[in-house]
Amino acid sequence: MSAATVLEAHIPGSKSITNRALLLAAAAPGRSRLRAPLVSDDTLAFRAALTDLGTGVRDVGDNGYGYGDGSGYGDGSGEVWEVTGRGTGPVGPGRVWCADAGTAARFLPPFAATGRGEIAFDGSDQLRARPLRPLLEALxxxxxxxxxxxxxxxxTANGLAGGRIELDSGLSSQYLSGLLMAAPLMGGPLTVDVPRLVSRPYVDMTLALMRHFGARVEERGGAITVHPGGYAPADLQIEPDASTASYFFAAAAVTGRTVRVQGLGTGGLQGDTAFVDVLRLAGAEVTRTDDWTEVTGTGPLRGGFTVDMGDISDTFMTMAAIVPLADAPVTITGIAHARLKESDRIAAVAGNLRALGIRVEEGPDRITVHPGVPAPATIDCHRDHRIAMSFSVLALRAAGITLDDPSCVAKTFPGFHGELSRLFG
Structure with missing residues (x-):
């Protein structure tokens, strides 16, 4: 295959948009349609939790990715999810199983708090280890x-009146997003003062989707005010997942190929589209239009720079995993909150690179990776889909890399390995 051939990567819908849209549609009175939702462990767990809380969700059509036939993903395989919302918070008693989904644990409790009755929340051991205290104290x-x-x-809920609170979102922006999405169901306005915030683009995504479903939101200084009045049903076309696309763009950069993702254009909602700017720093050629994004590898990766990836921390592992192929070290900063994800992602990346014989230095909020020739090794995925996907990209250029848990990619992209093999195998 020539370098000039454009490889079209089939990237499923955004997890971040899918789960936010599910909640907003559940909070709106009537029917909303979500087109091209992500069908994965996390979104199906979120969907199941909402149905347990009384929201109706049904499939329409086929999603075109083959997840619906014999894949074990049950009825979550529709190209369109039709959500019938109540327009109010849920009524207990009830139980919510969040599985591994951090968005379920952070978004659903504020929604439940606007309803009535007692609702019990639990999740996997992995999710139990992730912090929730700032959100629960705010509620x-x-x-x-x-x-x-x-x-x-x-x-135990009896509705929320609104008011003014301060919420430190220095550990996760999902606390803030969860409270903001519940706010239109409160009795009065909610103003949130935010002294610290990581991953601001995800909050911008939340606010844009809230407005799409009819919410009234204002920002002034470091405060966000949401007015009561509820939501209105709305249809939504869900963009391809920009975090997932990062692996395929990185694969293009290290193999000298050209990869294009349709539907991931300049007007999208996802901050992780900025990952291609990091690849541009490393020498890749990047083209973005209103309708698609394309990355072409132009030769050996260039290193020798420091980049703050705090706003796009879900993609820092993608970059760190391919730095061994660069011509100089790369330092990634601003990523302290990545230690509180599905795994301590800085430690997990550093440990796996060292197992490959690569020199790495790490600090509380940074990692420096040096060039080197990766030795054969088994990657410890830590049950973390992003660790597995990132090192799968490095494996395209380094022989003898295997994953101890390749199936953990089902959290966000069950078809990941097949798609990577289709394009680069």
């Missing part, structure tokens, strides 16, 4: 009763 401050400081916990 308590707004009038909800919460037993516990993390999973498992029980929430």
């Amino acid at each position: 308590t401050g707004l009038g909800a009763k919460v037993s516990g400081t993390g999973l498992p916990f029980t929430l």
Whole structure:
């Protein structure tokens, strides 16, 4: 295949958009249609949790990615999900199983707090280890009763009146997004003062989707105010997942190929589209239009730079994993909050690179990776889909790399290995 051939990567829908849109549609009175949702472990867990809370969700059509036939993903395989919302918070008693989905644990408790009754939340051991205290303390401050400081916990709701609170979102932007999405269902306006915030693009995504579903939102200084009045049903075309696309763009950069992703254009909602700017720093050629993004590898990766990836931290592993192929070290900063994800991602990346014989230095919020020739080794995925996907890209150029848990990619892209092999195998 010539370098001039454009490889069209088939990237499924954005997890971040899918789960936000599911919640907003559930909070709107009537039917909304979500086109091209992501069908994966996390989104199906989120969908199941909403149905357990009384939201109707049904499939329409086929998603075109083959997840619906014999893949074990059950009824979550539709090209269109039709959501029938109640327009109010849920009514207990109820139980919510969040599985491994951090968005379920951060988005659904505020939604539940706007309803009535007792609802118990729990999740996997991996999710239990992730922090929830700032969110639960905020809900308590707004009038909800919460037993516990993390999973498992029980929430007793009697509606929320709104008000003004301060929420430190220095550990996760999902706390803020969860509260903001619940705010239109409160009795009065909610103003949130945000002294620290990581991953600001995800909050921008939340606000844009809230407005799409009819919410009234204002920003002034470091505060965000959401007015009561609920949501209106709306249809939404879900963009391809920009975080998932990062692996295929990185693969183009290290193999000298050209990869294009349709539907991931300049007007999209996802901050992780900025990952291609990091690849541009490393020497790749990048073209973006209103309708698609394309990356072409132009030769050996260039290193010798420092880049703050705090706003796009879900993609820092993609870059770190391919730096051994560069001509100089690369330092990635601003990523302290990545230590609190599905794994301690800085430590996981550093440990796996060292197992490959690559020199690495790490700090609380940074990692420096040096060039080198990776030795054969088995990657410890830590049950983390992004570790598995990132090192799969390096394996395109380094023999003898295997994954101890290749199936963990099902959290966000069950067909990942097949698609990577189709394009680069």
